[in-house]
Amino acid sequence: MSAPYALTLSGLSKSFRDTVAVAGVDLFLEPGEILCLLGPSGCGKTTTLRLIAGFDKPDAGSVRIANRMVYGPGVNESPEKRRVGMVFQEGALFPHLTVAQNVAFGLPKNADRKEIVADALRLVNLEGYDRRYPHQLSGGQQQRVALARALAPAPDLILMDEPFSSLDRSLREQLRMEVRAILKARNATAVCVTHDQEEALQLGDRVAVMNQGRIEQLGSPEEVFHNPDTRFAAEFFGVADFLPAWQDGDCLTSEVGRTPWPAFWPSPWPANRELQIMVRPDCLDIAPNENGNGVVVDKEFLGAFNIYSVELPSNNRVRVMMSHITHIDTGTRVTVSPREGHRLLPFIGGRAFFNAPEYMEQISAPAR
Known part of the structure; x- marks a missing residue:
């Protein structure tokens, strides 16, 4: 007992x-x-x-x-x-x-x-x-x-x-x-x-x-x-950024990378249902590249590491954690990409639905 x-x-x-x-x-x-x-x-x-x-x-x-x-x-x-x-x-x-x-x-x-x-x-x-x-x-x-x-x-x-x-x-x-x-x-x-x-x-x-x-x-x-x-839990328990995402074939795609399209999600995705992905600073990597997809607009020194703020073509910004030995000047164009082993977490309407197929019926219904 x-x-x-x-x-x-x-x-x-x-x-x-x-x-x-x-x-x-x-x-x-x-x-x-x-x-x-x-x-x-x-x-x-x-x-x-x-x-x-x-x-x-x-x-x-x-x-x-x-x-x-x-x-x-x-x-x-x-x-x-x-x-x-x-x-x-x-x-x-x-x-x-x-x-x-x-x-x-x-x-x-x-x-x-x-x-x-x-x-x-x-x-x-x-x-x-x-x-x-x-x-x-x-x-x-x-x-x-x-x-x-x-x-x-x-x-x-x-x-x-x-x-x-x-x-x-x-x-x-x-x-x-x-x-x-x-x-x-x-x-x-x-x-x-x-x-x-x-x-x-x-x-x-x-x-x-x-x-x-x-x-x-x-x-x-x-x-x-x-x-x-939820988005509240993500932002209060840690640092999190949210970016628009969209369906591209069998992938959920964003400006910083893509992840496999969840098998239980409707396809094609309803146009009136906004998708986002959540990324934390440790999930991303940046490297200088004159043809890159972002520009460094700010740097915060935190001792053992730096937090870089990177502006994307959509004008959305993401924060990226890099070792203190990495030095990238403000104004540098960089490539932003997911780090190996990290995943982009899909969000819908302020909630994470990656492992919640029970919500799909509600999401598939026409918006009112």
């Missing part, structure tokens, strides 16, 4: 007056899974976290944690009874308490506090820091204390609200990998809210891209990055 889900959201909804913040979210987490809720400001990710924690009351739907109903018909457990650990943006440590006292704050009175605190600090590599105060710690150390405090009571679920946003870039990158290792060492189930694409890539086992209160796409970081369901 399979273990119950660590978290189940069913039809979760919340509005603030006329603004819909969360619109019928359905979601489940396996025990030990780390989920990143990713999206822009106002997409509903933080409200979803607050509904799970019990800080806000849903208008509809249910919340189950470790197969226990904490919100639903006739049930609304208070936050302190939900067995949830919270890690906030700033760590939210008590400045007048020592590290050990902060970690012990949420523990039951009858617990072996000293042993639990020592174990939690050992887990986050802060042994010997128990008598220090928050102002004596670096930002990264403060966040690790906050994580130790959240883990100490052995909660069923850890909730993290943009826990690395106040840290500098190098510390942020280091700490999120440390936090992932700590969570995995405890087999802890966690939900992390973030607007940082790199954070979602590195931290999450799965990523839920949110837009206007709904989950736009849910999947592994690799799945969402390489096979985005």
Whole structure:
């Protein structure tokens, strides 16, 4: 018999007056899974976290944690009874308490506090820091204390609200990998809210891209990055450009290359249905060529690589990632082509349909 889900959201909804913040979210987490809720400001990710924690009351739907109903018909457990650990943006440590006292704050009175605190600090590599105060710690150390405090009571679920946003870039990158290792060492189930694409890539086992209160796409970081369901997911989770495309015999053709025409697509293609292809900067290559199909109009230096902006004959532009050892001047005419092993992803009406034959009947119908 399979273990119950660590978290189940069913039809979760919340509005603030006329603004819909969360619109019928359905979601489940396996025990030990780390989920990143990713999206822009106002997409509903933080409200979803607050509904799970019990800080806000849903208008509809249910919340189950470790197969226990904490919100639903006739049930609304208070936050302190939900067995949830919270890690906030700033760590939210008590400045007048020592590290050990902060970690012990949420523990039951009858617990072996000293042993639990020592174990939690050992887990986050802060042994010997128990008598220090928050102002004596670096930002990264403060966040690790906050994580130790959240883990100490052995909660069923850890909730993290943009826990690395106040840290500098190098510390942020280091700490999120440390936090992932700590969570995995405890087999802890966690939900992390973030607007940082790199954070979602590195931290999450799965990523839920949110837009206007709904989950736009849910999947592994690799799945969402390489096979985005929608234009929004493609552009928010990575860098993406979209170009017009058309049918040319048995190929789907664009200004930068072609891909085989999907066997399940209608042929000939209806003239009133616009086709596009999605390309990411790492999907394309450029080489100087006086008869090339593009002109370099801008270059962005990003250390290990350059991002070239190339204008095509249609006046559309694509971004191309090249090694920092490649030097191409602005104004140079170049040939733009797909890199070997990369594919051009077809889009129709803002949605990717490469692996969605169930939509073809709808697309084949006359436009109204």
